């Protein structure tokens with residue numbers, strides 16, 4: 343309507359064309375509660391996409407923690423305050439013993455930016471290996487190894503990329519070995535150019551690469567290779583972390599590898615901007631005394647309170663288990679939708695990709711149909727998105743409080759859309 347068009351025009355005028363919205367007719371939201379979002383006309387949408395509000399929108403426990411703390415004290419992070427200590431203790435307890443210290447930032451980009459700086463400082467190398475369509479963040483240093491940003495970014499001369507583990511188009515056995523082989527080749531190529539490797543950085547469910555969960559254990563040879571070459575392994579858990587993959591709290595644990603640093607963000611404050619790195623204490627011991635770290639907002643009292651409330655809710659409400667249970671239920675349901683456009687259903691817990699193809703024999707990506715599905719679901723008041731190199735993978739990544747009844751809503755709407763799109 344007119345007021346909507348006027349708002350879009352105002353937005354374009356003041357924000358310009360780079361700051362894009364989902365959908366041709368953007369969704370004008372005014373409120374969220376649990377797994378539901380409400381638009382300006384009062385229509386209710388099932389959110390099957392947003393992992394920032396990982397406990398559900400406006401979770402009472404987090405709202406209360408933020409409200410309480412913000413009324414008492416919020417300041418920069420250079421005074422002694424209990425909140426950050428409490429939070430760091432609770433957070434590091436969810437990690438294996440080797441990862442016992444934390445550093446806080448405000449965004450995932452900053453966390454990865456700091457991780458590169460630390461990796462270079464402690465290894466003396468500069469080389470970085472990432473996956474072909476990874477997104478690790480927006481800072482200049484991180485954009486240089488975030489190929490999914492496309493033409494706005496030039497990969498650094500010190501960056502090598504490797505294909506992600508596509509188990510749909512390769513056999514699991516092949517995927518299992520290929521990644522390690524590719525990383526070894528990338529290390530060799532860096533060395534040939536006189537570049538010492540500093541780190542291998544990967545998602546532990548490869549998100550922008552195509553939502554590949556990878557066969558379990560496939561990361562191990564690659565991690566061994568980067569360690570042998572004197573580099574560090576950085577696990578980017580910004581998307582899969584905080585129980586989403588269901589089986590484990592952190593995605594890397596599915597693969598039986600020990601990262602040197604783990605970068606975390608998105609769900610960490612259920613919407614309150616906070617992120618960070620959890621790392622081996624030996625690394626901070628090396629980095630800390632000589633290269634100082636300061637972050638005005640990272641780990642501030644309100645952030646710490648929000649983060650603590652999130653971890654408490656995950657534990658008390660059993661959300662990791664819910665992700666496993668409802669994730670399996672949803673994946674089974676997706677697999678049993680008999681439609682020729684569904685080429686592959688993959689993922690772990692509540693992080694699921696559905697690859698849409700023009701027919702399952704040729705596996706040819708069908709981006710146009712994928713867009714029609716995403717739009718068709720929106721018309722049926724369900725929000726998901728599309729991802730992957732060919733924009734033909736339905737990305738299903740709902741809040742962890744998603745219940746079976748919500749999965750049923752998604753499944754029946756998707757079935758309906760597939761039969762008409």
Ligand code: PMP
Nearest residue numbers: 449450451477478479580581607
């Ligand atoms: N790493 C991954 C895997 C991400 O998905 C994102 C955000 N999409 C980031 C890092 C960057 O996080 P932020 O947007 O909070 O800077």
